[in-house]
Amino acid sequence: MxxxxxxxxxxxxxxxxxxxxxxxxxxxxxxxxxxxxxxxxxxxxxxxxxxxxxxxxxxxxxxxxxxxxxxxxxxxxxxxxxxxxxxxxxxxxxxxxxxxxxxxxxxxxEDLSDHEVFRTRLNAEGPHEGVAERLGEYVADVAFGTSFLALGEEEFRLRAAAAANPELCAITEDLIFTEPYLGAQRNSVRPAVEPVLAGLQADSDWVEAAMAMKHRFLTAGESLIHGDLHTGSVFVRGSGTQLSVKTFDAEFACYGPVGFDLGMMWANMFFAGARAAALGRQARAEGLYRTVESSWDTFAARMWQLWPRRRSPEKYPDSFLSGWLRVILQDGFGFAGCEAARRTIGLAKVSDLESLDDDAYTAAATAMLQLGRALLVDRMTMTFDRLLHPHLSGASAAL
Ligand code: SR1
Ligand code: MG
Missing domain, CATH: 3.30.200.20 (Phosphorylase Kinase; domain 1)
Known part of the structure; x- marks a missing residue:
């Protein structure tokens, strides 16, 4: 009304x-x-x-x-x-x-005016150390705590049903998993990047991989995920031992795959890194890229820390969590690939790229599209070494 x-x-x-x-x-x-x-x-x-x-x-x-x-x-x-x-x-x-x-x-x-939006800090080349790692712990805390492992199967199903969020999930399904790959009026890139986009949209491996991630998003209701964990959904204040990290804007929350939250966050750390690289700040870029692996490490460590709290240890041996973590990692890579693509191509773009001049934009946007393709298509066999190695050489390319 x-x-x-x-x-x-x-x-x-x-x-x-x-x-x-x-x-x-x-x-x-x-x-x-x-x-x-x-x-x-x-x-x-x-x-x-x-x-x-x-x-x-x-x-x-x-x-x-x-x-x-x-x-x-x-x-x-x-x-x-x-x-x-x-x-x-x-x-x-x-x-x-x-x-x-x-x-x-x-x-x-609560008023967090004494904090700043993480993306704003990243764009201004402020300190990022420890933020992605803290977010890894946050994702683990909410992933484990809202899973059937912590809640028990019956309570889990009731909570999952109560958390259905079809309208907001439809935005995600359209903007993240459909429009960038199949084409849409709402898509756009600057002219120099149009050939890169056309090449990708003709690449059936890329399109099929995105559809597979859409399938995961629609069918894997593992935990109550944030659903929109980009760097604009995170407030930060201070650094080092004074660092405060607060997530907000959880309106896209739903029962979904845990790797979705990690993937959103990772892609946005890559956007910050691609921006830094395109502006000639290679050391800063490398530091940002490395947070992808270190946030996974804090996530996985926290999951193992929480593991003894599962309700039915007799039903779920340690090998269960090892297997789930493998799935979450592959999902994280795949969802990061989708986010890299859609924030470059689709309706909801990121200021990390959009505020760059044409040359820097072209370098960073092209790098994000190429990186996104590798994350998506190679997600099942991707490792952090393979993902990060090409980008940590000190070369002057954007990634
Ligand atoms: C129409 S809403 C566009 C995007 O903004 C939100 O933050 C979500 O990321 C959504 O995809
Ligand atoms: Mg938001």
Missing amino acids: ADAVLTVDEVPRYIAGRAVLRELVDPGTLTVSEIGDGNLNLVFVCADGAGGSLVLKQALPYVRLVGPDWPMTEERATREAAALRAHSALSDNVCRLIDFDPERYVLAL
């Missing part, structure tokens, strides 16, 4: 009407600004005169990136609230949900 959409002027009255919120901020002295720059929602930062603050996020009945011509269920806010609650119970690396209004689809969230 359009009249249910919040405005900056209306926010103080809205907060005054919700007891849990007016205890945290004083509606009478509130400063409100709308800062949403994502693809889907309104986001208001609300700060009072006494230092209290919170964030309101409201789902619009359409996709903000496109406008009312692309209607989209506001129920995504309900899915996000449920995912944030489930994930917060399992990991400290999650933005805290304060309140959810299921009538107006408004989430009240």
